[in-house]
Amino acid sequence: MILKIALFWIFALAALWGAVSVVVAKHPLRAALGLLLCFFSLGVIYIVLDASFLGIAQIIVYAGGITVFILMAISLLGLKWIPGDRDLSPRGFFSILITLAALFGVLGVLLFARFPSNRVSDVNAAALGQVLLGPFLLAFELASVILVIGMVAAVALTRGRREE
Amino acid sequence: MSPQIVIGFALILFFIGVFGVLFRKSAIFTLMSLEITLNAACLALIGAFGAWGSPSAQATVALVMAVAAAEVAIGLALIVVMARHEDVTLDAFTSLSREKEEK
Numbered sequence: 095m096i097l098k099i100a101l102f103w104i105f106a107l108a109a110l111w112g113a114v115s116v117v118v119a120k121h122p123l124r125a126a127l128g129l130l131l132c133f134f135s136l137g138v139i140y141i142v143l144d145a146s147f148l149g150i151a152q153i154i155v156y157a158g159g160i161t162v163f164i165l166m167a168i169s170l171l172g173l174k175w176i177p178g179d180r181d182l183s184p185r186g187f188f189s190i191l192i193t194l195a196a197l198f199g200v201l202g203v204l205l206f207a208r209f210p211s212n213r214v215s216d217v218n219a220a221a222l223g224q225v226l227l228g229p230f231l232l233a234f235e236l237a238s239v240i241l242v243i244g245m246v247a248a249v250a251l252t253r254g255r256r257e258e
Numbered sequence: 259m260s261p262q263i264v265i266g267f268a269l270i271l272f273f274i275g276v277f278g279v280l281f282r283k284s285a286i287f288t289l290m291s292l293e294i295t296l297n298a299a300c301l302a303l304i305g306a307f308g309a310w311g312s313p314s315a316q317a318t319v320a321l322v323m324a325v326a327a328a329e330v331a332i333g334l335a336l337i338v339v340m341a342r343h344e345d346v347t348l349d350a351f352t353s354l355s356r357e358k359e360e361k
Contacts, residue, residue, distance in 0.1 A: 102259055106267050113271055113294050117278035122286050129290050132271075136297050143259060143304050148319050152300075155323050160293065160330050167334045168286065171341040179284045179347075189280030197273040201266060209261045212311035225317040237324040244328030251335040 101142050109135035120175045122168045126161060133157045144216045264305030272298035283347045285340055289333045296326045 112132030119125035133156040140149035167173075181189065226234050275298060278291025300319045307315035340346045 109271065113274045116290050116294060117274060117281065125287060125290055129293065132294060136301060140304055143264065143308055145304050145316055148316055151323060155327065163330060163334060167337060171338065173286055173346060176284055176347060179282055181281050181283055186281055189277065193273050193277040197269065200269055204262060204266055209309040214308055214311040217313045217316050221313055222316055225313045226320060230317045233321055237321050240328050241324055244331045248331040248335040252338045
C-alpha cells in the first residue's frame with residue numbers, strides 16, 4: 095500500500111512536470127518530449143489505480159503511437175519557435191485569471207463532494223471486453239466508424255490538389 | 259488512494275491543458291495541450307472507478323482513447339495543410355477553402 099502511494103505521488107509529479115513543460119516550452123520538440131513524459135507517467139498511475147490493462151494501453155497508444163506521430167509531424171514540417179507564440183497581451187493574462195478561477199472553483203466543489211467507498215479489484219482484459227461488447231456495444235462500433243472517418247479525413251486533407 | 263485526491267490531481271492537469279490552449283498561438287502546442295486535457299478526463303474517470311468500482315468507467319476510457327487517436331490524426335492533417343501555407347498560428351488560419359489558397 096505504501097509502495098502504491100509512493101508510486102502515485104512520484105509519477106503524479108512527473109506528469110505535472112511534463113504537462114507544464116508542454117505549455118511553457120519554446121521548441122515544439124521539447125514540448126513533445128514533455129508530452130511523452132506526461133503520458134508515460136499517467137500510464138503508470140493507471141496501473142497503480144487498478145486499471146492495469148488501460149495502463150498498458152495508455153503506454154502503447156499514447157506514449158508509443160500518438161507521441162511518435164506528433165514527433166514525426168514536427169520533424170517533417172520543420173516546425174520551430176515562432177516569436178510571439180506565448181500570448182503576452184492582456185488577453186493572455188486574462189486566460190491565466192480564467193484558468194485559475196475555474197480551477198479553484200471546481201476544486202472547492204470537490205472538497206464538499208461525497209464519494210462511495212466500494213471494494214475495488216483490478217479489471218483485466220477479459221472483464222473489460224465483457225463490458226465493451228455488452229452494454230457498450232453501440233459505442234464500441236461507433237468508435238470504429240469514427241476511426242475510419244478520421245483516417246479518410248486525414249488522407250483527404252493532406253493529399254495535394256489534383257492537377258486539372 | 260482516495261478518489262478525491264485522484265480527481266483533484268486530474269483537475270489540475272486538465273486546467274494546465276486548458277491554459278495551454280488559451281495561452282499558446284501555435285497550432286501544434288494547442289493540439290498537445292488538448293491531448294493533456296483528454297488524458298486528465300480519462301484520469302478523472304479512473305478516479306471515479308476507484309470510488310464506484312464499476313468496469314463501465316474503464317470501458318469509457320478505452321473509447322476515449324479511440325476518439326483521441328482520430329482527433330490527433332485530423333489535427334495533424336490540418337497542421338500539415340497550415341504548414342503548406344507557411345503559417346502555423348491559429349490566428350492567421352481561418353479558411354480551408356480554395357479562394358484563400360489562390361491569394
